[in-house]
Amino acid sequence: MNSSRIASDYFIDLNKKFFDFFGNHPLINIEAPGRINIIGEHLDYNDGLVMPAAIDKFIYFSVGKRTDSRVVLKSIDLDAVSETENINSFDLQSNHAWSNHLLGVIKEFSLNGIHFSSGINVCFGGNIPNGAGLSSSAAVEAGIGTALNILFDCGFDKLKLAQIAQLTEHKYVGVKCGIMDMFASIFSQKDHLIQLDCRDFSHKYVSGKFVNHEFILVNSGVKHTLADSQYNIRRKQCESGLATLKSHFPQIISFRDVKSAHLEVLKELKDPKILERCQYVTEEIQRVFDATQALENNEMKQLGELLNCSHKGLSEKYEVSCEELDFLQIEALKIDGVLGARMMGGGFGGCTLNLVEKGSEDSFREKISDLYVKRFGIKPEIYVVNTGHGVTVVE
Ligand code: GLA
Numbered sequence: 001m002n003s004s005r006i007a008s009d010y011f012i013d014l015n016k017k018f019f020d021f022f023g024n025h026p027l028i029n030i031e032a033p034g035r036i037n038i039i040g041e042h043l044d045y046n047d048g049l050v051m052p053a054a055i056d057k058f059i060y061f062s063v064g065k066r067t068d069s070r071v072v073l074k075s076i077d078l079d080a081v082s083e084t085e086n087i088n089s090f091d092l093q094s095n096h097a098w099s100n101h102l103l104g105v106i107k108e109f110s111l112n113g114i115h116f117s118s119g120i121n122v123c124f125g126g127n128i129p130n131g132a133g134l135s136s137s138a139a140v141e142a143g144i145g146t147a148l149n150i151l152f153d154c155g156f157d158k159l160k161l162a163q164i165a166q167l168t169e170h171k172y173v174g175v176k177c178g179i180m181d182m183f184a185s186i187f188s189q190k191d192h193l194i195q196l197d198c199r200d201f202s203h204k205y206v207s208g209k210f211v212n213h214e215f216i217l218v219n220s221g222v223k224h225t226l227a228d229s230q231y232n233i234r235r236k237q238c239e240s241g242l243a244t245l246k247s248h249f250p251q252i253i254s255f256r257d258v259k260s261a262h263l264e265v266l267k268e269l270k271d272p273k274i275l276e277r278c279q280y281v282t283e284e285i286q287r288v289f290d291a292t293q294a295l296e297n298n299e300m301k302q303l304g305e306l307l308n309c310s311h312k313g314l315s316e317k318y319e320v321s322c323e324e325l326d327f328l329q330i331e332a333l334k335i336d337g338v339l340g341a342r343m344m345g346g347g348f349g350g351c352t353l354n355l356v357e358k359g360s361e362d363s364f365r366e367k368i369s370d371l372y373v374k375r376f377g378i379k380p381e382i383y384v385v386n387t388g389h390g391v392t393v394v395e
Helices: 009-022 100-111 136-151 158-173 180-187 227-248 260-268 272-296 300-317 323-333 361-376
Strands: 002-005 028-037 052-065 071-075 080-084 120-126 192-197 203-207 213-223 338-343 349-357 381-384 392-394
Touching: 009 028, 009 052, 009 071, 009 120, 028 136, 028 180, 052 136, 052 180, 071 100, 080 100, 100 136, 100 158, 120 136, 136 158, 136 180, 158 180, 180 192, 203 272, 213 323, 213 361, 227 260, 227 272, 260 272, 272 300, 300 323, 300 338, 300 349, 323 338, 323 349, 323 361, 349 361, 361 381
Parallel strands: 002 392, 071 120
Antiparallel strands: 028 052, 028 392, 052 120, 052 192, 071 080, 192 203, 213 349, 213 381, 338 349
8 A cells, every 4th residue: 555645625524524424534535546557458358468557536435344234325416315224234236326336335345255344435536537547446446445454454455355346336336347447446556557468366566657748638528328338348349259269279378379370270260350359359468568569669650659559440340439539639630749549448439548748738739629619519628647646644
């Protein structure tokens, strides 16, 4: 866990709201960040490599213990309250209700043998834009998991907390996501990117600070409703493709063993999409290796080109982009100082990630914003990326 930091203004306000609502003070304050991903999209559930980093946008939590066994959750942003009778025993159906992201984590703690000695009061809110593909849900799960782990002395390590967060999405939210988002929210280090191998969770940190370049996010402001259902379908299509590959080539254990020549056998399948999905996955795995090398050698032009190829693959072969993201990507490349751009995250909306030369940031902001407003009537929010620390206890 990162060391404690000075309380931010947000916590002064959050603690006051906690006191006004619960009539006592919280025992712990936690901030859990959202994330970006430089490259390696839709690879975390395909045994690939990803390159995420936490950003300086957070979900903030104040958490206290109760004298009874109730769970009382107060969402500041939604202005909503959820109450559950008994922290150690409650039913939870899979749906997208906001409280499931927290109750699911509690449930998984219980299923891992934790008996809570009391109920809890939770007040939370934040500044990670919802639906922007910056993983506010994973931050919620990482934050509440960390709070419970400390308050009830559960002894789970960081990987276990990330796995609990991921299972929460699978079982109680209904999204069969990979581990990247929660891993980034928990493991990140300031000014660094994580190179995470999702096959065995081995990882290393590389500098996320560049002398002459910045990453800039452009939020399309849209989140198409098919995002979650299509996400789960992509996962199934990849599993099905991999099963066929394994049946033909016993040496293949995961996508990491697949070469483009192997993919020929997928041409016999009735569903032509399976071949395209698997092509995307194998090509993107190679792009992550190439991007790692480009970063090591400070070849930013090369990195930019890899981002563009990643977008093309996501749009044409994996089909998780949308009109708004394609527009933002194409138009960004026409602006001076932009080396590369791609959609980021699950897709069907959210942000594009743009690699921009320092000094060109302002003209980039202005131009891309004008173009997007003209075309879609939406003023996009634009953020310069500051890579930040993972989940932190705040004094
Ligand atoms: C979402 C999921 C992640 C990952 C990305 C795509 O953010 O939650 O697990 O699969 O999409 O890379």
